[in-house]
Structure formats: structure tokens, C-alpha cells
Amino acid sequence: MKSPFPSNRLSMTMRTQLRCTGLVLPWVAFSVQAQVFNIPAGNLDTVLNQFALQAGIEYSLDASLTQGQYSQGLQGDYQPEDAFSVLLADAGLSAQKQRDGSYLVDIGDQWALDAVQVGTRLDGGANRDEVGEANVYDKDSATEYRGKEELERFRGADAADIFKGMANVSSGDARNGGGIDPNIRGVQGPGRVPVIIDGTEQEITMDNGYRAASNRSFLDPNLIGGMTVHKGAQINPDVNTSVGGAVEITTLSASDIVLPGETFGMEFIAESSSNSIAPREPRLYTGQDISSIPEYADLANPAIDLLYTDPALVIDPRERQDDNPFNGEDVAYRLAIGGVGPKVDWLAAYAYRNRGNYFSGTKEASFYQQPFNGDESQGVENRRLFIQPEHLALVYHPGEEVPNTSSEMESFLGKFAFNINPATKVEFGARYTKSVHGEILADRAETRYMSGLAQWPLNHTELQAYNLRVRSNPANPYIDFKSNLWVTLSDIRSNTGPGSPNALTNGNTIIKNTSLMNSEEDRYGYSFSNKMLFGSDVDVTLSGNYQYHQLAPKGDLDSVIAKFDKGQVRAGERTEYNGSANVEWRASDSIIFNAGVRYGYYKSIDNYVKNRLAAGDRSSLSQYGVEGYRLSYQMNVPITDANRATYLAGVESRVRNADTSLNQEIADLRDGIPNLPPFLVPGFQAQLDAKVAQQDALVAQEIAAASGHTSYVEDIESEWHHNGEHNYSAADNGCIAAVNSPNYVEGSCKAEKLSSSSTSTYTNYESSDSGWMPSASITWLMTEDSRSYIRYAESLRFPSMFESTVGFSAVPATSSPLAPERSKLWELGYVYYFDHANVKLTYFDQVIEDVMDRNTSVTTTSFTNLDKMKTSGIELQLDYDDGDYFGDLSFAYNLENEVCDENAATQRFMADLKTDDTPNYQECRRGGFSTTSYLANKVPPEMSGSLHLGARFFNKKLIAGARTYYADGSHSEDYVKRDDVTTLDAYIGYAYNKHIQFELRGSNLTDIYYLEPGAVAGIPAPGRTISVKLTSRF
Template sequence: MPNLLPPCPSTLSLAIRTGLFGGLLSAALCTLATPVQAEPARREQRLYQIPPGNLDQALTQFAASAGLLLSVDARLTAGKPSLGLQGHYSPAQALGKLLAGSGLSAYFSDDGRVLIERAAQASDALELGATRVKGQAEDDALKDYGVPRSVETRDLEQLERFRGRSNADMLAGIAGVQTSDGRNGGGIEVNIRGIQGQGRVPVKVDGSQQSLDVYRGYAGTAQRAYIDPDLISSVTVNKGPSLDAGASGAIGGSVEMQTLTVDDILKPGQTTGWRLRGSLSDNSTADVPSDYRVRPRTERNDLLHPHDWSRSLAFAHKDEAFDVVAAYAERRNNNYFAGKHGYSRYDTSVSSGGALVDANTVARNYWPGEEVLNSSTHNKSFMLKGTLYRDNGLELGLGYRYMDSSFGEIMPSQIGRTGPSMTWPLGDFKKDIDRYDEEFWMRANPEYYQQCSAIDAPVPDGDNRWDSTGCYVRETLDPVYDYTDANQMIQFKPGNMKLHTLTSELKWRPEDDSLARYIDLNGHAWATFGRSIMYNNVGFTAPQRGQGYQDEQSENYRKSLKSDLSNLKVGTDISNTSRFVTGTGDYALTYGASYLYETIDPTRKPWQDDLENNRIERNGYRHEYSLSTALEYKPIPELTFTAGGRYSGYRIHDRNRQALFAAPVGADPDAPWWNAEFAGFADNAELSGHGFAPAYSVSYAFTPNVMAYALYNQGMRMPSLFETTLGSWSAEPNYDLRPERMKTFEVGASFKGSNLLLDNDQAGVKLAYFHNTIDDMVTRNYRYNPKGRPGFNGELKIRNVDSFTTQGVELQSHYDSHWWFADASYVYNIKAETCDRAFAQALREGGKSETPNCTTGGFQGSYTNTQNPPRYSVNLVLGAKAFEQKLATGVRMRYTSGPMYVLDKSWHVGTTTPQQHYLEARIYDFFADYQVSDELKVSFNVYNFTDQYYLDPMSQSMMPAPGRTSSLAASLKF
């Protein structure tokens, strides 16, 4: 067996080569210590009483107590803190705890010597037959519980275990996190503690951002991120604003994702290898209907006849100089079927003393066990990334990702049966459809139009077939089309998003002791280009593209809902940390900067007639920059103070110009129609602004395992492109918007420890209280005229309200005994309130005399009415391991109550953004993972085991969640 360590050099030469402390320590150990047999040394437990302090001092005391030869480069431990160690542990356990969070690993040779190196240098030690102890061993499971703020991390095992049906399901079960409208449109919009949208909660992948603001008609808006979960290795959710260089504008928090790494693909000891993974699922249709006029099906398949599938192939290589990962993934999910149990619960209406709010709208449109139209997804993704390791601690990473996603999508206002049902309990419902946008799916030939007038013109013979320009569509459509067929609904052609992303990352942690204390550099530069084809436009501003234009998807469709946009985002951020050790304590100064450029424009030039009638799609660009700094001060190792702030600014240019009219005409001068003579264009709008937001925090470690913290952070969000540019009749942009200012107060306490109930077990608990207030929150409201009535044309306006407040309590916990494990979290949302004196006064003057200045949820027309999280939520995972821990099986329970409030008062209710009143749901998911060998792993899941019929919290669309779904997956490494 070759010796892991080289012969001991002289004390002087070692001190010169590795730094005085490390050299003296190594020399002393080489001279005085007696080697011991590795196996007994690694198993024997003894009492360690190492106080908190510097890591190098803690390692010195450990080596003396354990009687081990230990070699460490002082430059690796310089400036690193240690919480110490108290209790009985084996040397391997003790080192794992001491090195937790340090980025270092310990390697035990067979002759009893121990070498400590960077964790990335693992392969050589393994090839020598040594035993490796990673400092991250405990940190991976419990690191969230040692951080003085709210954060939650999921690793690859957890992500694959609960992949779910829709892309948004990858985040299900995280405390304080909900995803909005995850069944419609294929994207992910994250709500953290009641806050979402317009960049408040960005989703990042390898440091890059990708999101697109999507207009959702009467339901409001959505900011979607398009992610392929099959290429994701880990997810970290940060709750609330932070001073991270790349977190400008993320006042609600952020979701940080990392793509597959070499360790996810390679077997232990491998330097080159492959991973093949595939899955099959049931509860789906055999195909996606090609005709928009369809009857939802009810014939479910089973796992013996699967229609949904996924496949992926990944390659990895690593050595001392570089590593590389390449992967391809594809997943096809057809329309799913709703659950069968609990449907009758939705046959109800609720009220808090105002108008009734229907909970049964979803049941009126989808019956138990029925196919949910427009719920399909088909993703194709590719990634290639590599990291180059240079001398003196320099790392440079480069990456490229491509995603082609096709997804079912329908405007929430267009979900509905076309007539009454004669067989189902809720069949007495007959939808009074406002066909402002639905009729655009009819033929567009001009001879089909009989007359045009205002949108509220009388409907001949009770026929509702009018489009949003007041044009009546004749009966000369396809003769098989029947308006009175109760089972007929609309299946749109899937939307599509194509994404190209380039990423680069720089890390520099010098090995040179003269630089190591002052340079800890991290930087990212990235660019994301996306082109989307979606069906979420509206007739008033949808470009007509010439009379008689035929939609490419079908000769029977009119291209007036289609929205073709390209979106480019280019960003960079860089930060550095410098550390100073003084007689008054330890200091760490972190400073950084970021820049973001984004542009959005239509994929084709508009017609002049469209421009002159404000039928336009968004076309503008935006710059945002920020400078941040934070000073951390430790007067003693247990106590930490932090103070800092961020300065941010922005500038927006709208390439569109609003068309002006000489004299608007209409029956009501307060509600003019766009039938006036064109009178030129307004000037291009430009906006800019800036501001500073401070941040403060304090934390105290009562013991190495118990910590408490308090923080007060402010964050600023600059107005977005969606809020400040022309492109949707639903909301007139406001060129006087002020930046939002978030004020977050959080106090919490946590515990983490080992060997509590059983040997080698681990446990963590964290409790946090939060109070968030957004001053000058940007949202949408009705624009009231001097008479206190909403105008019709441009009746909605983007504007600042006085404030929006959320408040709540979170508890999260983890336990793992290596034979059974559990994760549990509980969230209680106390408050979600909007205050706006000016708007409330306008409502009172308009006849709503009881309107308060502050209201639950939001005022009528506000986006916050559709972002009302559950009052309570509970997530519980219970599992056990068997057969030498090769089998892991268990169940997950997700409970969500109904929304915090019933928004049914007169100041809540309007034509737009109605509250979708979801009901409480208790969903059980079963899982079983079996590690057949080092190469093969098999997994089996049953989601929604009890086959519940339910609507997801904060859904904008009347689309029930998937019913019981079984999935079988396998991973092979070779």
C-alpha cells in the first residue's frame, strides 16, 4: 500500500512552504505522534471538548485528542471559523463536524495519517485506497439550520424522488413557497411568503436568469421561468431580500438552481462515465387533440400502458485540470386526468359578508376523472458545461443550455363548457361567456362578418358569438360545430418557448497566504435569448396582420390570440470578500456590483394600421445596475453583526408610441371608444430612477448547536418592462411609477445536532417569524374618472399603492437516523393586506362608501387578489431505509388550507382578477427508491395516492390538479 503522505520535511522548510502555523503543526505531528492503525482509529469514539474559535486551532486540539498524524496547509484554514466540538465521536465523525461548511475534506490513510485538502481534490485519495471524510457530510443535510436567515435546499435525490407531473411540482412542499398556475403554460412562477411576480422572486440557473412576463387576460399576469427539472442537480430557496451581488430586485427572495454536476453522473472512483435515466408514467391521454373543438376524455390508462415518458443521457469527465458535463433530456407528458374523489366539495359558494365567491367554478368545467385539456408538456433540453482549474486557486466555468418546450396553454377566461350538461350534478350551470377573446378561434374570412358595433351591442336571438371588436360571426362555420354541446371545450395548439443560455463563472480563492485573506472572488456573466409563441393576447391590441390573414396552425383559426415575442437578457455580477483579523475581533468585508440589460420585441414588424390603432405587442428595453456592500464583525466567535446596503438604479425605453386620436367618439364621454380619427403618435416614453436600501442583522451561537438571529433588511425593486411599456389594453402603463421598497423584519432560532436519539443520527429545527412590507408596491387597479366611475377605454392602470404587507410564522425540521428519516414544516400566514388611501377614496366617492383605506388581499383589479396564499400549510415526509440502506421508502403528505381571505367585498370584486377560491387539500405521495447496485437505481412513485379532485393554491385557471399518477424510473451509471 503506497504511503498517502510524503516523508516529513524539516520544520523550517515545511514552515516556509505551508505557512508558519501549518508547518509547525505538521512538523510536530511528524516528530512526536505515533502512527496508529487506521481502522480502529476511525471507529473508536472518545470525548472531544473543543471550544469555538478558529478552524486551525480546532484542528490542532483534535489531532492531539485523537492521537492522529494530521497534515494541513495553513492557507486552506486561514480565517475560517469553527463552532468547536462537544461530545463523543469517532475521529471520522469529529472531522466531518469540524470541517462542515469549510469546503475541505479529510483523507485517512491505512497507516493512520490524515491529510486535509480541498474537497475537489478527492479522486487521487480514493485511488490510493484511502478513506475520505467530507466536511460537507453533515452540512449537506443540516446546512440550512446553521444559516442566520430563512433558506431551504433540495438535492438531486429529493428532486428525483418528487419530480411530480408538472414542471412546477419540483418545488412542492417547500415551507412558505407556492407556485402560481403551474398547470397552465408549462412555466414556473414562485410565490415566497405571499410575494411574487415582476422580478420580485427571480429563478436562476447556474447564475443566469430567465423569465417572461405573460398577460393572462381577466386573471391578471404571470412571470414564468421555463426550466427543465431533469437537468437540475440542486435547488436553494432564499426567502426575503439579501445583499448578494446578483440579488438586485429580488425583494421577495430567489430560487437558485444548479445543473447536473460530475458527482451526479460518475460512480465513486470514476473519472469518466455516463448516466442513462428513463421513466414511464400513467394517468394521461394517448395524444394531444389536434382540433380545438373537443370533448374531454375519461378513459385513464395505467402503468402497464403508459403514455408519458422521459429519457436522458449524461456524460461527465473530471481530472485535476478540468471537468466537463454534457447531457440531453426529453420528456413528453400528454393531457392528464383529474382526480375522482372530493369533487362534490366544490359544489358550494362562500362569503365573508359580501358577494358570493364561487368555489365550484372548476367543477363546473371539469368533472371527476376527466381529461384536463391544455395540460400537456413536451420538453427537449441539452446542456454542456465545463470548469477549468488553474494554479493558485483559480476556477473558470463555461456553459451552454438549450431548451425547446411545447406546453398546453389557454387563457383562464376561455376555460368553459359551451352549454349546459344534462347528466352531472352541476349541470344547471350555463356559462355566460364574454367572447371578447374566444371568438378569435373562428375563421377570419371577411365574408363571415355581418355587422360590427360596440362590444355591448344586443346579441341577436340570445347568441353570444361576438368577438371583441363587436363583430358577429355567422353560422357559416364548420357545420359539425355545435354551440349547444355541453361536452365541448377548447383545446388550443400548444405554446412554445425556445431558450438559448450562455453562462460563465469565475472563482478565485488564492492559495498564496498573502492574498488568501483579501481575495475570495466570485463572478458570473450570462446571456439568455428566448423566443416564445403563446396564445395569450386580446383583440383590442392583438395585431390583425391584414384582413383575411390565416393562422398557420389551422385554417379554421384566426390569429388574434397569438403573441410572438423575443426576449434577450444579458447580466453580470461580481463580488469579493476580504477578511481581517484584529485585536478587537474578526472582520469580513464583502462588496459587489451587478448589471442587467433586457429587451423584448415582437418577432415581426407590425402593420401601420395596427400601430395607428394601438394594436401592438411589447417592444422596449431596460437597464438595471446595483452596487452592494456588507461588513461582518465578530467581536467573539459566537456573536456576529452585519451591516450593509445596496444602491440600485434603472432606465427603461419604450420603443412603442401610443397612437393619439383627434376626437374620441362614444355614447359616454367618460368611456370613449377607439373609433376616432388618428392624430399622430406620442413621444417614446423613458423612465429612470434609483435608490439605496440598508440591511442589518445580528446572530448569536449559544452553543455550537443552538443559534438565534434577527435581521432587518430593505430591498428595492425597480419597475419592470411589463409595467412600463405599451402592449396590452388591460392596463395602461404609468410613466410616473416609483420603485418599490421592501422592509423585512425576521427573527428566528435554530438547532442542529447529532447523536441525539441514536448513534450517528442528525436533527435540525428552525423557527422563524417574518413581517414584510412593500412601500409603493406596483400593481393594477381600475382608473376612476372624476365621477367615481371606471372608464371603459383604458379602464385599468398600472400604479403604485401605498403598501402591501405579509406576515407569518414558519417551522421546518429534519431528522435522519440512517435507518428512518423525516422532514416536517408548518407555515401560518397571519396577514396579507393592501393599503391605498387615494384609491379607497375614489371608491367611496363612486358609491362604495364602506371602502376602507386598508383591505385584505387587494382592491378590485389588483394582481394580489390572485396571489392569496393558504392560511395554513403542512408538509411531512416519513421514510425508512432497509437492506443495508439500499431501499428507501415512505410517504409525503402535503396539506394546504383554503386561502387566507374570501375576497368578496364590493371593493374586492371587479370584472378582472377574480379570486379562484381553492379549498383545503390533503395530498399523499408514495415513494420507493432501491439502489440495486453501484450502477443501477430503480424508483417507483404514486402521486396523489388517494386520487383527490382539487384546485392548486393560487391557481389562476380553473384546471384541477392531476389525479392519481404512478411513475416508474431507472438510472444506470456506467
């Protein structure tokens, strides 16, 4: 929550401090008692004394509170209260004005200790959480922020729960795999929403087979200090955003741990939760002959049965017994120690959490209990090519254990910041995470067999991250320099292979684990920015980013290919860099202009394709293509004076040429008479004349009947060919035009693949591209209490490693390389500041051109560029805090989410011909064109919202609150069906003193059974969970 300051001035002041040190910004003109200060950095006591002398004020404090504290100084135009807020933010202190006009500097309320913690001093010395929350309303772009206190309070069952309650922000596939995969305004996927942790990136794309791909990042929420979600593209020197925006996470810092006035501190957190039970890992028979395994003796078709109904994997789900938080298999603790000083800040932290499989909710499950309709398997028993939530509760019974949802995570964090001099700081950070979590290939998750469910082996992921930051801000208007050198190393053992844990391949009788993928994924990066001040009205920022990305299976590539019987294995390397320039001009006291441009470039190499070509194995790179279709349909043609004669002639021709015995006899007589002896001719000629007369009578009869017709049915045939790049035009498809005609004979359109087909070899192992991205915004400071802005931004997303390389279930198309996505975003924002509240209303309209998706055919599953994706909507953000009562509201209403493409629309039309007598051609569809589309499950709810209310009691030692979350059910046009859901979370906490705090909280208190938006695997969300927490700080 925002701290209870009486107006918007704190957020404006802090923005001034962070962005324009040394300048008098236009909005400060609203402050009638403001004063110019230029106090250099130094010891906090010295800085406070200089401030008091310059401001002509008196203050008092306990000297022990500021002993050893360091201050960044104060430059700019401030009122005394605002200046105190900036100077004291790093120390966790506040200044209260007394009746005699003096100020008392003291520690804030005890429970709010978590809320007033600061970020690393490397970030400028301002209060991290207050700055983040203020930026939601003060930035000329849409953002969401969560501070340390709120993240820990609403931790949830999985890391993905950190986004719950944010307007138009969620995580895809939240309950499978243990990571976070952010979805912002319906935009999600590899490279679309980078997750940046302390300036590093480590997102890992996991192939989920026929379903989709998950783009996961791993971090224990207990190590997060603050998180900002940037919505939509922007030129931001500190964050490398993409077409969907970015998620910026800052881990804990020393000032999160050290109490105000101290130089050393320690914090220990322990918690325990209900609603979980230890997983029972399956039996694996890797390397054994199937004939020696009694468990498999009765399998009718072992190769198929082991894929979808392996008896060695099945468990009998257990039922939840109670809500005792000490009975659950869910424990977590964190130990952090740190120190602060004038020259060095340091932090060391260890976090551990072990949670078993959770239990689903029990209430309101009827939507998910709809009976199976017989087409769920798509041709193979128990195979689920796409998610079908309406049957989910028939698989995962309400209140039962949900397998493959356990998580065990162990993390280490170290940070060391060195103040080389008052103007230059250097920080080194290191992070290690080991995650052992449940995971199942998505198309195997929704099968119940042998009265049980499959529990797959646990996934193992090890991550390392290192970064070195430098910040230099000397007394030089042309130097405000930041840089970050970083590396992330990932070692992944996932269940995302094309097979199953116990599998038979290529007629072999030896069991293999073909679900297991062992890979290493490393990233190396560097970023920098420098801000230059040109007078008091203009500043220019130059920035750049570089990243090298490498993906390879563990071990020799050839041996891994052999393991999967020459199956496709992703392996490659990718380089991307960009540079930008941005100018801000404060044209007047109320108008600010901002404009910039960014240039980006990428290059990728597919080492699998390179390997196969070098080995002469072109068959593994073959791609099958259909040359076209033969179309046939019927039309009712009205008979007019102009075509009557032609129609009647056609009737006569049809009678005379029909395949009848009469017509055959006439033809035989005519063919035979010339060859007869003369004496036989008269007799046969008489027969012919009689037959012809009979035929003439039939013709006359048919013509007479046809003369009264007003229309006739015409049979039409045509061929439909692609344009040479496997793209089809709707204008060339006779059926598409015909079905929209009132004269079309319903159900008559049929299509057959042409007998000719093409097989090509995919040889494009190297691709590259580049482009420019402009942006601009105008801000109007309307009054002291209100402001508005309009901004336009473009961004390019180049093909990711996943889209640039060949692999199971999704490969680049023959027409590769793929074109980059280009987003074009318009955003309008209005902000109003009340004494104890802020409100922001945002409208957005975005088009992503050349959006990448998997095509509509399961048989080819290649990536392709679609014409565009269109999204628009309205978002409302509001918060309130008067010191005793607080709350926040977020609401999103999405007006549009459509994908448009002529070729995909024609393919969807052709697919519908097989199942629908009246297929409908639509060039734009909500969520894409197929259930196998990657975009289909990324569509956000049409409406969603969250309301959080709370209060502080007993001199702020007791805090209590509740949060409710609502998400609309699926739209009628959505491929993935969901019911609407409302959940309730609540908490109560007590600060015994500044060292000991207790908290009791509950999530999903009404125990609702539901599926979250963005799910790829059909796994229900956790049911009611009760948690207890102890925090100790010394």
C-alpha cells in the same frame, strides 16, 4: 434529507469553510478538541497525508478511491471528524472512527449516492446538497433547500411541483404554460422573485388578459442539481434578491455523475408515468374566408362566438381508464456523461420528457361543484374576467382529461470547469431548452360548451443560456473574487394575444390567429463580488450586478401592430444595475454583527410608444379618465329646539312650492290678474284668495303633523373630483362619511359620472429611478446547540419591463413613471440542533411600500402604485435523520396579508355602490381591492404544511417514504375561493448495486380534486399518478 451526522458541527464547519477560509470563527470555540490546520490545495492523497501528520492520527483506505481526486485543502479550526468531512466531501467518501482510534475512509451507503453528490468545484469544493441543507439552519436568513435526490423523487407532473412541501413557497399558475412562477410568502410577479439558474436569469412575463400576468422561467427538473429558495430581501453577493427573495438553481455537475474514485462516469435515467393522454390539437383556419368554412355556417355572431365558443377548438374530454404507469402518455429520460480531474471537470447532458394532457382527481370535488349564479360572464356570454373556482368541477368534470396541460421538453446542458491553478478556476456553461406545452388564455379556460372543452394550439418556447464564471481565491486575505458573465436568449410563441386562435377582426371575413404572440426576449448580465478579510474578526464584501433586458415582437414592429388592428404590442428595452457593500464583525465568541448597503438604478424605454409617436398615431396612446362623480344620499336629521323653526319653515316652503295643480293655479292667477281688465279683477281675486286659503290650510295641516316629528330626511348632493392625477380622497367623498353615520338612510347613496371627462395621450416612453437599500443583522450563538438572529433588510423593485411598457389589458398610468416598490423586512429566527435533528422557527413581518398593481377598473386597466402591502407570519422547519429513519416537517401560518390604499379603497367603494345597498369603505383589504387586481390570486393559504417520513432497510439498499401536504381553504375575505386540501405522495426504491437503482412512486394517491393556490387559470391539479423509474450509473 440531511446526512445522519451526530451533531450540528458539520453544518457549522462547512459554513466556516465556505465563508471564512483562513479564519478561526467564534462558534469553533465550542469545539474543545479543535486544531488549527493550514493545508494547501492539491492532490487528495497528499492533502490527506498532511492532515494525518498534523492531526496525529492514522487512517486507512483503498488507494483506488482517491486516485486522481483533487482537494481544496484545509484552512481553519476543526475537530478531526469535521476535517475529514470537508476534505472528503468532493470525493463522495466518508471517514468512520474505529475502536483503536484510527479512521477508515470508504464509500458511503449505496442508496445515499444521490444524496452525497457535490456541486461544481467552482463553488468551493464542499458537498452541494449538504451545504444547502445546512444553510437552512446556519444562515442568518430564511431559506429552503432541495437536493438532487429529493427533486427527482418528487418530480411531479409539472416543473412547478418542485416547490411543493416548502413552507410558504409555491408557484403561481402551476398548470398553465409549463413554467415556474415562484410565490414566496405571498410575494410574486415580475422582478419580485428572480429565478437564477447557474447565475443567469430568463424569466418571461406572459400577459394573461383580464386575469393577471404570469412570470415564467423554464427548466427541466431532470437537469437540476440543487435549489435554494431565499425568502425576503437580503444583500447576498451570490444572488440578486428582490422584494420577495429569489430562487437559486444549480444545474447538474460532473460530480453528480462520476462515481467516487472514478474520473469518468455516465448516468441514464428512464421513467414512465400514468395519468396522461396525448392531446388532440385543434383545427386552425388562418387565412381562410369564414364563408367557406362549413363548421362556422350556423354561428349567430361570428366575431363574438369565435372568441369564446369556437366549435373548431372544442374536444370531448376522455376519462382515465387505469393507473398503469406504462399505459400513460408520459415518458422521460436523461443521459449525462462527465469527467473529473485535477485540471478539468466536464459534463454533457441531454433530457427529454413528453407528457400528454393529464386527468384530474375524482375525490372531494363538492366544493368545486357549486351551481352557477348567473353573473359569471360579466356582460359577455362565456367570458370569465376573473377566476371562480367554486364552479370549476362543472367545467372540468372529476376524472376527465384536462386539455391544455400537455408538455414536451427537450434540453441540452454542457459544463466545463478549468482549474488554471489551485487558486483560480474558470467554468463555462451552456444550456438549451425547447418546450412545447399546453396553454390557454386564462379567461377562456373555464368555459364548457357544446358538451366539451377548448383545446388551444400548443405553445412553443426555445431558450438558450450561456455563462462564464471565474473564481480566484489566492493566499491573499484581500482577494476572494467571483464573477459571472451571462446571456439568455428566448424565442417565444405563446397563446397570450388579445384574441383567439380563429378570429375575425375589424369587420373582416378572413380568419386570423390573434391569440398568437411571437416575441424575442433577451437578457445580458454580469455580476461580481470580492471578499476581503481584515484580521480574524472583520470581513468586507463588495459586489455588483448589471443586466440589460430587451423585448421585441418577431418581425417588423409596424406589421405586428397592423396584425392586431393597431392594438398595443409590448416592445422595449431596460437596463438595471446595483452595487453593494457588506461588513461582518465577529464581536465576540457569541455575537456577530452584519451590516450593508446597496444602491440600485434602472432605466426603461417603451419602443411601442416611441414608434407610435414617430408615426403620428397618437390615437393609439389615448387614455380616458373620469373627472369625477355626482353623489347623492339621504340622512335622518334629528329635530331639536335649535332647528325646529327651520325645519317647520322648510315644511311650509315644501308645501307652497310643491309641483301640484293647486300651486300652479295660484301661480297662474297671480301672474294673470295684473294683466286683466279692471272689471274682471274682483272675480279672479276672489278665486285667488280662495286658493291661497286652501293652500294655507294645507300648510297648517302639514305643520301640525310635522310638529310631532322627531327627525326628518334630508337630501344631500355633492360632487367628488380627483386631485389632478386621478387619485381620489376618501375625505372628499360625502357618501363614505355618511354610510358610517347612524343617521344614514340605507341604500340612498347613488353616484353618477360627471358628464365632463378627459382624454390624455400617454407619451412617457422613457423612465428611470434609483435608490439606496440598507440592511443589518445580529446573530447570537446562544449555546453549542442553539442560535438566534434578528435582521432588517430593505429592497427596491423597479418597474419591470411588463410594467414599463404599454400592452393589452395593462398599461402604465397617465401619472407614470411608476415609483419603485420598497420592501422593509423584519425577520427573527431561532435554531436548535439536536444529535440527529435540526429545528428552526422564523417570524417575519414585511411592508412593501408603493406596491404596484393593476387598478380596480376593467375599462382602464392601468398600472398604479398602491400605498403598501403588509405580510407577516410564522414558519417552522424541522428535519431528522439517524441513518435508518428520516423525516422533515415544514409549516407556515400567515398572520396578515393586506393591501392598503386610500384611492383604491374609494374606487372599490364606488364599484360596490352598483351592487350593494350598504357598501363598506376599507382602506386595507386582504389581497387587494378587486377581482381584476394582480395581487388577488397571490395570497397564500393562511395555514399550510408538509410532513415527509421515510426509512432505509437492508443495509440502506431499500428506501421507502411518504409525504403529505396540506393547504388551508381560502379565507373568507379572499377573492379566489378554494377548498382546503390534503394530498399524499409515496415512494419505494431499491439499489440493486451501485450501478442500478429502481424506484416506484405515486403522487396524489388519494386522487383528490383540487385547485392550487396562486392559480390564474381555473385548471384543476392532476389526479393520482403512478411512476416507475430506472437509474443506471457507470
